Amino acid sequence: MTAVLPERIAQARELQGLTKTDIASALGVSPAAVAQWESGVKTPTAENLAALARIVRFPIAAFQRAQPVGFSQPGPVSFRGRSDAKTRRANMRAEQLAKLVAEAYVWLGERVAMPKPNLPEVDGEEVTPEEAARACRRAWNLGDRPILKLGELLESQGIIVARATFSGEQLDAFSCMVSGRPFIFLGSDKEDRARSRFDAAHELGHLVRHQHYTERHLSDSEDHKQLEQEANAFASAFLMPAETFGREVFDTTLNGFLRLKERWGVSVQAMVFRSFQLGLIDEHRKTELFRQMSAKGWRKARGEPLDEFVPEVNNSVGRRGVELLTHNRIVQLWEIPSEVPFPEEVLHAAFGIEGAEYELPLPPNVVLLSSASDKSG
Numbered sequence: 001m002t003a004v005l006p007e008r009i010a011q012a013r014e015l016q017g018l019t020k021t022d023i024a025s026a027l028g029v030s031p032a033a034v035a036q037w038e039s040g041v042k043t044p045t046a047e048n049l050a051a052l053a054r055i056v057r058f059p060i061a062a063f064q065r066a067q068p069v070g071f072s073q074p075g076p077v078s079f080r081g082r083s084d085a086k087t088r089r090a091n092m093r094a095e096q097l098a099k100l101v102a103e104a105y106v107w108l109g110e111r112v113a114m115p116k117p118n119l120p121e122v123d124g125e126e127v128t129p130e131e132a133a134r135a136c137r138r139a140w141n142l143g144d145r146p147i148l149k150l151g152e153l154l155e156s157q158g159i160i161v162a163r164a165t166f167s168g169e170q171l172d173a174f175s176c177m178v179s180g181r182p183f184i185f186l187g188s189d190k191e192d193r194a195r196s197r198f199d200a201a202h203e204l205g206h207l208v209r210h211q212h213y214t215e216r217h218l219s220d221s222e223d224h225k226q227l228e229q230e231a232n233a234f235a236s237a238f239l240m241p242a243e244t245f246g247r248e249v250f251d252t253t254l255n256g257f258l259r260l261k262e263r264w265g266v267s268v269q270a271m272v273f274r275s276f277q278l279g280l281i282d283e284h285r286k287t288e289l290f291r292q293m294s295a296k297g298w299r300k301a302r303g304e305p306l307d308e309f310v311p312e313v314n315n316s317v318g319r320r321g322v323e324l325l326t327h328n329r330i331v332q333l334w335e336i337p338s339e340v341p342f343p344e345e346v347l348h349a350a351f352g353i354e355g356a357e358y359e360l361p362l363p364p365n366v367v368l369l370s371s372a373s374d375k376s377g
């Protein structure tokens with residue numbers, strides 16, 4: 001049997017958000033034994049490995065797969081808070097998911113040419129989020145118009161956009177650089193379109209501005225709060241440039257903003273914030289609009305009307321890459337889980353392909369015969 005890699009055991013466990021003690025009690029071994037497997041001091045028996053694979057839903061082949069040469073993840077994986085245990089666990093899961101998806105892209109990138117990463121460098125302290133957003137638009141030749149195909153735009157600049165659900169649980173949006181490639185992971189609730197677009201632009205803000213931050217900054221709640229505000233300000237400025245958006249805000253009632261929603265692809269809430277920030281409405285008006293939105297239930301998740309007219313954040317690079325391989329018969333779809341032996345959820349996040357699609361198709365000449373009882377009637 002090929003050797004089991006200790007770092008994969010830790011990875012599989014963290015991907016499920018489990019502790020060593022969780023694994024130990026599920027397998028009936030000591031936590032020290034699990035620690036020894038993860039540090040490489042001891043190797044689990046074949047029996048324990050099989051049981052472990054079942055618990056963490058990690059294919060045995062993945063435990064034996066070496067990481068690509070030079071694979072690295074230098075910056076933080078997520079800019080969410082570090083304070084409570086629940087977020088720490090979510091960050092751990094996010095980090096392992098990101099690394100595995102990135103590995104799937106290393107595999108794809110060896111077979112298919114993908115857009116080169118093109119992130120502008122605008123992360124100096126003296127650059128405001130507003131200036132950074134403008135610089136980013138300029139670097140990508142975007143002008144000042146609304147961006148409707150946001151997912152396509154990000155992908156064309158070499159940013160991988162992935163949708164992340166994990167074991168039925170929604171992950172918050174997060175972003176990271178892995179092996180020189182930027183990734184944005186969005187929660188899988190595609191139906192909250194305005195939110196999804198804002199999340200994607202917020203993560204873009206982290207990617208262009210915050211890559212030099214370390215875990216130390218993120219564990220300081222004041223620093224963390226500031227990073228979040230900056231990313232929000234970036235998203236707001238990136239999606240709603242001051243001049244062009246500002247020119248269109250003249251009716252500052254909720255209905256007036258609602259009319260702009262489809263065109264700009266942002267929530268009324270975000271437009272009200274932006275208008276206040278640009279000095280188009282005063283504090284009093286902003287408070288009044290928020291009061292009205294609360295009364296109408298618009299501030300609850302998916303509470304705002306007309307979201308179905310907002311364009312989705314599409315992603316297709318992974319799927320199209322895989323299609324290119326299958327159409328050219330370089331790899332068959334059903335071979336992918338053995339070529340990239342990662343959990344189904346990882347492959348889904350990477351390539352957007354459902355598990356069942358990987359199944360070997362029936363040969364075309366297999367047909368259902370009508371049964372004897374059909375003939376009798």
Ligand SMILES: [Zn+2]
Pocket residue numbers: 079080202206227228231
């Ligand atoms: Zn953030």
